[in-house]
Amino acid sequence: MDRNEPLHQIKTRRDSALNALVSGVPYLTWLGVRFDRRGDELTAILPYADKLIGNPRLPAIHGGVTAAFLETTAIIELAWSAMWEDLESGRIAPDAAVPDSLPRLPKTIDFTVDYLRSGLPRDAYARARVVRSGRRYASVHVEAWQDNRSRLMAQATGHFLMPQP
Amino acid sequence: MTDDDQARIAQQFIEAIPHARALGMRVEEIGSGRAIISMPWAEHLVGDPRTGVIHGGVVSALMDTCCGAAVMVHPSNPRSTATIDLRIDYMRAATPGQRITARAECYHMTRSVAFLRAVALDEDGENPVASATGAFTAER
Numbered sequence: 667m668d669r670n671e672p673l674h675q676i677k678t679r680r681d682s683a684l685n686a687l688v689s690g691v692p693y694l695t696w697l698g699v700r701f702d703r704r705g706d707e708l709t710a711i712l713p714y715a716d717k718l719i720g721n722p723r724l725p726a727i728h729g730g731v732t733a734a735f736l737e738t739t740a741i742i743e744l745a746w747s748a749m750w751e752d753l754e755s756g757r758i759a760p761d762a763a764v765p766d767s768l769p770r771l772p773k774t775i776d777f778t779v780d781y782l783r784s785g786l787p788r789d790a791y792a793r794a795r796v797v798r799s800g801r802r803y804a805s806v807h808v809e810a811w812q813d814n815r816s817r818l819m820a821q822a823t824g825h826f827l828m829p830q831p
Numbered sequence: 832m833t834d835d836d837q838a839r840i841a842q843q844f845i846e847a848i849p850h851a852r853a854l855g856m857r858v859e860e861i862g863s864g865r866a867i868i869s870m871p872w873a874e875h876l877v878g879d880p881r882t883g884v885i886h887g888g889v890v891s892a893l894m895d896t897c898c899g900a901a902v903m904v905h906p907s908n909p910r911s912t913a914t915i916d917l918r919i920d921y922m923r924a925a926t927p928g929q930r931i932t933a934r935a936e937c938y939h940m941t942r943s944v945a946f947l948r949a950v951a952l953d954e955d956g957e958n959p960v961a962s963a964t965g966a967f968t969a970e971r
Contacts, residue, residue, distance in 0.1 A: 693886035696875040717853040720896075721913075728850035729914040730895040734888020738878075771879055774887045778918040 667754070683753050684708070686760035687745055690768050691738075697731070699738055706750055710739040710792040719787065727785025732810065735792060736822040737777050740806040743794035744772045744826055770829035772804060777824040785819055786812050797823075804828055837862050841900060851896050854889065858900070864937035866900040868893065872928050883927035887961075890931065890951050891919055894963045897933035898947040902967050905937050905945065909969040912945065917965040925960045929953040935963075945969045 684703055688694055697718075702709040712718070712735045720728025749769045752758045761767045792810040799805075804826045810819045841861040845851045845868065854876070859867040870893055878886025895914055902912040925931055935949035949963040 690880050691886070692875050692877045692880065693889065697888075717849050719849040720851075721911075722847055722849065723911075726913075728848065728892060728895070729899070729917070730888070730892025731850055733891035733895060733917065733919075734886065737888045737891065738886070741878075765880060768880075770881065773924075774919075774921045776918065776920045777887065777891070778916065779891075779914075780916050781914045784913060 679753065679759070682762075683749070683760045684746065686762040686768055687742060689762045690765065693734075694738060697734065697738070699735065701742060706747070708743055708746060708793070710735065710742070712790040712792070714788050721784075724784060725787050727787070727790070729779075729781060732781065732785055732790075732820050733777070733779045733822070735790060736779060736808045736810055736820060737774060737824065739792040739810075740777075740794045740808045740822070740824050741771055741774070741826070744796055744799070744804055744806055745769055747796050748772075748799070748828065772826040772828050775803075775825040775827055777822060779820055779822040781820050782818050783820075788812055790819060799828070802828055802830075837904065841866070841904065844903065845896070845900070848896065850892065854892060856893065856896060859932065861900060861904050864901055864905040864940070865935065866897050866904065867932060867934045868897040868900060869930050869932040871930050872925075877927075882924065884924040885927070885931070887919070887921055890921070890925065890961050891917070893931060893933045894919060894935070894949045894951055894961070895965075897935040898949050898963070898965050898967060901935040901937045901947060902945045902969060905940055905969070907940055907969070909945070909971065911970045913968045915944070915966040915968060917963060919961055919963045921961050922959055925951070925953045926955070931960065940969060942971065943969055
């Protein structure tokens with residue numbers, strides 16, 4: 667680590683790597699998922715859209731959308747934390763315009779969603795925590811909420827196969 | 832009610848769900864606690880740009896909708912349903928460009944809970960892409 671590295675250079679490196687990771691996935695763009703970054707901590711944001719509705723009478727967000735949002739948050743967090751050291755040391759520089767520069771994404775083995783409250787027609791947020799990351803397998807826990815961080819909308823646990831070098 | 836009536840009502844039910852419509856879901860068969868729903872592959876649903884494979888989340892949405900539809904056509908006639916939990920096992924990548932079809936079955940029903948099993952297939956009907964088990968509410 668270079669203590670005197672200019673701040674804007676650090677931010678640009680991290681933000682452009684995150685942007686490359688996220689913008690490379692068409693489905694994330696279609697769902698409208700964005701990521702907010704504080705240091706290495708990511709918060710996924712799913713802005714409300716009518717097409718996300720699963721129950722028009724309540725109305726409530728589709729359970730499949732909630733599952734997809736959680737799964738995608740887990741995958742991006744896992745890929746992000748796996749590439750962090752290489753990114754910071756300058757060994758890699760992912761660029762959205764150069765597909766080959768993007769890290770390969772982990773593959774989902776299984777994913778279990780626990781639905782705690784019905785999704786309201788408003789923005790949702792999620793954070794993932796890598797519980798264990800080995801060379802081959804990883805286990806990730808994810809939480810999603812809307813208005814109150816302590817009142818979860820859903821949580822999930824998933825197992826992933828890490829890309830092999 | 833004939834099977835055709837039930838299928839027509841089910842298609843209307845699916846089309847009233849904005850997210851199911853956004854994914855282009857189509858009811859293939861439905862009735863007696865079972866449902867078969869399919870959807871087309873699309874460029875904007877890709878989860879891995881290197882391979883063109885559809886995102887796992889899309890398969891989740893299809894399986895969840897299919898399970899919910901199976902609950903709604905259970906002979907005990909629940910008024911509505913919501914997912915309590917859903918576990919999906921991803922067995923292999925769905926082949927890019929192929930339609931995905933989910934088959935769900937409500938294998939047990941209590942007064943307030945429905946237990947579901949589902950599989951997702953692409954055009955190779957012998958080797959499932961994913962399987963799921965779930966618990967859903969059954970509101971009376």
